[in-house]
Amino acid sequence: MISVRDLHKTYRHGGADVHALRGVGLDVGAGQVVALTGRSGAGKSTLLNVVAGLLRPEQGSVEVDGLELTTARDAELVALRRDTVGVIYQEFALLPLLTAEENVGLPMRIRRQDTRKRDEAVAELLDRVGLTAHARQRPEEMSGGQQQRVAIARALVNRPRVLLADEPTGQLDSETGAQVMELLRQLVEQEGTTAVVATHDPSVADFADAVVHLDDGRVVSPAVGASGDGYRGTHAGEQTDGDPADDLQHDVGAGGPDGRDQPGAGVPRHRRT
């Protein structure tokens, strides 16, 4: 579903080059949930933005749902963001003057979908994220956890095949963050959505099938143990022969030996009980 090879992205900042990604490889199989960990500045947001079709890398290949993004036309990237990818941000990014239900319905309005269908989909999603009673409230009238649940509902309303979340628990206390992650996990599992969740919160990895750890723009060996007890999925970036160079290109998640998606291959879903 997502296949990244030898990805390089450099920003030009104050006359100097900032190498945000230095040869990143990543495979995420259909329906898989991958946690992208790494400290601040490691390159997580940059990688998510490239996969979302928002940033063009200068080297490498990025395939999302069959589309090679590095050679795609702008119109194809716009269509990808509208039809295939849902995005969740740390700061929720809700429109302040719209109510919860209006925010959730916005992606369907942009796609000019039938009003009745839209109302039904919005009501259903608000119910699933437990916010039916808050449908008419604006973001400022809701708690951080409620706002992030609105943002999750909005990201899922078009039933995207891919969900990208950038620090979705970053503004939340740990208990609320865990609840939001649990909800996100349930929703993507029910929908069969492929998800990549960038975070520097190691406990988020407990909700993922696999963990990919970025350090200074490179994929390094798997983040072992995540928060210490929960993570038992197949490790992303598992080493083959110990050669660190392999990590840069190594298939992680459910990618097959040739790097093509093999949904579910060898990846036991990590289900919380």
Ligand SMILES: Nc1ncnc2c1ncn2[C@@H]1O[C@H](COP(=O)(O)OP(=O)(O)OP(=O)(O)O)[C@@H](O)[C@H]1O
């Ligand atoms: N627009 C930009 N212009 C210049 N440099 C940038 C830009 N965006 C990111 N960078 C730099 O690229 C590197 C990777 O940043 P990125 O935001 O991808 O990391 P991150 O792992 O998401 O960090 P955080 O967890 O703090 O969001 C950092 O050194 C950052 O300063």
